[in-house]
Structures are given as C-alpha cells and as structure tokens.
Amino acid sequence: MQHTATNWVYTILNSLAGLFVIAVIAGLIWVMVMYVVDVTQSKHTVRRNYPVIGRFRYLFEHMGSFFRQYFFAMDREEMPFNRAERAWVYRAAKDVDRTLAFGSTRDLRPVGSIYFVNCAYPTRGEDAVAPSPLTIGPYCEHPYTTASLINISGMSYGALSKPAVRALSKGAAKAGCWMNTGEGGLSPYHLEGGCDLVFQIGTAKFGVRDEKGQLSEERLVAVASYPEVKMFEIKLSQGAKPGKGGILPAAKVTQEVARIRAIEIGEDAISPNRHPEIANAAGLLDMVDQVRRVTGKPVGFKTVVGDTQWLAELCELILERGIESAPDFITIDGAEGGSGAAPQALLDYMGMPIRESLPAVVDLLSGYGLRERIKVIASGKLIVPSGVAWALCMGADFITSARGFMFSLGCIQAMQCNKNTCPTGITTHDPKLQRGLDPLEKSDRVANYVFNMTYDVGMIAHSCGALEPRQLRRKHARMETHSGRSESLEHLYPTVASGAYVEHMKIFEPSEP
Numbered sequence: 001m002q003h004t005a006t007n008w009v010y011t012i013l014n015s016l017a018g019l020f021v022i023a024v025i026a027g028l029i030w031v032m033v034m035y036v037v038d039v040t041q042s043k044h045t046v047r048r049n050y051p052v053i054g055r056f057r058y059l060f061e062h063m064g065s066f067f068r069q070y071f072f073a074m075d076r077e078e079m080p081f082n083r084a085e086r087a088w089v090y091r092a093a094k095d096v097d098r099t100l101a102f103g104s105t106r107d108l109r110p111v112g113s114i115y116f117v118n119c120a121y122p123t124r125g126e127d128a129v130a131p132s133p134l135t136i137g138p139y140c141e142h143p144y145t146t147a148s149l150i151n152i153s154g155m156s157y158g159a160l161s162k163p164a165v166r167a168l169s170k171g172a173a174k175a176g177c178w179m180n181t182g183e184g185g186l187s188p189y190h191l192e193g194g195c196d197l198v199f200q201i202g203t204a205k206f207g208v209r210d211e212k213g214q215l216s217e218e219r220l221v222a223v224a225s226y227p228e229v230k231m232f233e234i235k236l237s238q239g240a241k242p243g244k245g246g247i248l249p250a251a252k253v254t255q256e257v258a259r260i261r262a263i264e265i266g267e268d269a270i271s272p273n274r275h276p277e278i279a280n281a282a283g284l285l286d287m288v289d290q291v292r293r294v295t296g297k298p299v300g301f302k303t304v305v306g307d308t309q310w311l312a313e314l315c316e317l318i319l320e321r322g323i324e325s326a327p328d329f330i331t332i333d334g335a336e337g338g339s340g341a342a343p344q345a346l347l348d349y350m351g352m353p354i355r356e357s358l359p360a361v362v363d364l365l366s367g368y369g370l371r372e373r374i375k376v377i378a379s380g381k382l383i384v385p386s387g388v389a390w391a392l393c394m395g396a397d398f399i400t401s402a403r404g405f406m407f408s409l410g411c412i413q414a415m416q417c418n419k420n421t422c423p424t425g426i427t428t429h430d431p432k433l434q435r436g437l438d439p440l441e442k443s444d445r446v447a448n449y450v451f452n453m454t455y456d457v458g459m460i461a462h463s464c465g466a467l468e469p470r471q472l473r474r475k476h477a478r479m480e481t482h483s484g485r486s487e488s489l490e491h492l493y494p495t496v497a498s499g500a501y502v503e504h505m506k507i508f509e510p511s512e513p
Helices: 002-040 045-049 055-067 083-094 162-175 188-192 217-224 255-261 281-295 309-321 344-349 354-367 385-393 403-409 439-463 501-508
Strands: 114-116 134-136 144-146 150-152 178-180 196-201 229-235 299-303 329-333 375-379 398-401 477-480 486-488
Touching (some): 002 045, 083 439, 162 403, 178 229, 229 329, 281 309, 329 354
Antiparallel strands (some): 114 477
C-alpha cells in the first residue's frame, strides 16, 4: 500500500515536472515569436526598440488605472505633462476613442482654473464652419495665407533625429499645417514631406550665415527660393532658456548636422545669447526689414516676454516708421516652453508663463492699433484642446507646439532629450534607437493629432455658441479666482480699444510705492 502511494506521488511529480518543462518551452517559444513580431512591426516604437520587454509598459499602464489610488500619483499630478494630457495626445494621434467614463479627474478648485462658458443654444453641426484662413504679411511680395490652428513649433534637425523630422514633415503636409525648422537650419528632411515651412533664424544664424557668422543675404535668397519656405522667424529667445542661446550637446553633432550648421563635428553647438545686430527696437525692425526685403516673404520674431516696455518702444517706432515696417507676426513663447537642453536656473525661474504674457502682448498691440497688422502666435505647453481654445479666447491667431507633436510621435516623457539616449528615437542619433521610429507610420499620427485637435477645439467653440474656433473671445471663458468664484476673462482682461495706446501704457507703469 505504501509502495503504491509512493509511486502515485512520483507520478504526480513527474507529470508536474513535465508540465513545467512544457510551460518553459512554450514560454521561450512565445518570447521568440513576440521578439520577431516586435522587431518587425513599426507602429510601436518602444516595442521595436525594446522587444518583448517593451510590452510590459502597456500592461503597467493599464494596471495603473486600478492601482493608482493605492500606490501611484493621480492623473493630474505628474510633471511637466501629466498622464491625462499625454493620454489625450496619444489617443488623438492614434485616432482612437477620446471619451472617458465616470467623470473628470481634473481638480476644478485651484485658482487659475479655466472653464468655458457653454451656450444655452450651442451651434448645430450643420451650421459649423471650418477655421477661417488668415493672411500673414500683407505688405510682402509673397504673403502667406493659411487656416491651420495648431502648427509644429521650432525643433531643429540635430536636436531631433532624422526619422523624427521626416515624420513631422510628412505629417504636417497631410494635415495642412506648417512646420518650424528650429534654429538648426534647413535640412533635406524638412523638405522631404512637402509641408509649409517656417525658417527660424537663431542667434548663430545656422543655415544663413557667412564665413564670419554674420547674416548672409545670398544664403537667405537660397533658402527663400524653396517654395515650401513660407515665412522667416527671427528668434530672440525661447521658453526653456530666455537670455541664453540654443544648446546642442556634442554627442548630437553628427557629420551631417555639422555640415548643415557649418560648425565643427563633435563639439557643443552653443548659440550666442542674442543677435549682435539687435540691441534695441531699431535694430530689430532693421533686421525684419532686411530679411523681408531680401526674401519677399513674411518675417516675424519669437520671444519670451518678461518686461513689456521694450515691446511698447517697438510699437512706437513702428508708428513712426509706418505700419508696413512692423513684423508680420510675433511668436510668444511662455516660460513653460522648451523641449531641449536648458540650465535649470533659467528653465525654472526666467520669463512669464503664456497665461500672463499672451494677454499682455495682445492688449499692447491692440492699444497701439497694430493688432490686425501683426499676427500673434502662442506657444508653451498648449498640447490639448482646452489650452488651444484658451489661447484663441485670449486673442492668439495661431498656436504652435513642440512637445505635443513629440508625444504624437511616441515620446514617453523619459526626459532624455539632451543625452542622445531617447528610448523612442525622437531626440537621438543612435541608429539602434532611431530604428524604432517609422517615419511613414508616425506621419499618420502627426496628422491625426492635428485633425483631432482641430475637431475638439471646434467642439468647445460650438458649445460656446461660436461657429468656428477663431470666433472664440474672452467672454467665452472664465477663471477661478482667490474669492472662490470664477470670473469672466473679459472682466479680468478687459479688451483694450484699438488706438488707445497712450492710455494703455498706464497699465504697464509701475505703481507708486
């Protein structure tokens, strides 16, 4: 009897051992199959660069919905972009369902929270119209007319990888928006997709500099000869590091990047902190005039606003010289902007955020009677429909985003942009990591992001009773105040009458101590 029981135990153990071996073999076969599947597919960058292991990211992301109340931060607590914002961009880029269940995870109480004012009789779908086109540079030989709401902000080839630039170019062409080259010059990959381009002239003048590093009119003409190049943007400063020029670490200065920028291979590319020719309002208007005269295309400038007095002086000089002397657009970058390398002292503490600077600039231009002449482009963490709709309410004509489009390419906010180790291949020149980013596949996601952003901003506008997004005004939004009650943006930021610049300037004068 005992012998029989022992045999029975041995039989069970042998069966279990056999099942274990079969399970291990099956597991190994599954791993090999999934490895092949992951490295050959092109939809998911993380899985392609990190086969099999990358699949756990999606499992953890899904399980986080169930465990976050016990172990993890809530949707809105992560920085610089929280999970809710990133998730919306991912869904928009993949063109999948963007609805949610069980209510908003957004805290509606903090001071500064924005609410949109729904209309009792919202715009019906059949009455809604597409965003209206605007013309930039009416005094130019070649003005630029576009209806695009959301566009790709300045990100250089060098800061971005080749496949990332190619994907953005192709995606922008599909979506009908423009792409800013960033200060790193015009690469073949910007032109490859056939999209509209804004050529950025940084302080180092990469791509349009002569042997001495000065602005070359001959090279300006060469760049302007491309029909894809629609406008030129003179960069005074950018959100991440106002007061300091661009920073491209040596690890990212490849032979091709060095050739396009006309710099040395393997050395840090650090731009001057300002254009030597621009020391005042006259110098800025002179460069705007020079570039516009040579190229025949609209010219504006990009800046982070801290002090507004210099803008007032600029407006006064424009009125002296004539309205045609004005820049064709101003890009306002908030202090919260910036996708690349920046010193923390500037990243955290320098410049005004877009919420404060945008209305200040719009009102100042209105006060000088220049609001219609100078188009306003807003930039700085405006990656979801609510941010874009707010900017339109405050008076922006266009919105640009860098990190929103990086998310549409598959960025996972690893915060490795300055180290050449980006796991999704977006900001690295490592061929092994770039391999995971398929330009054709990701270009569709770029276009989807633009289409769905425009649709959802339109949905907000229609709920407010407007026919299209560009009809949004300050009366259509409210802000939570310290009193615990919200107030209309129209009341908090009263519209300045056109031409009332003398009275308007009193707003910016320091109060008596």
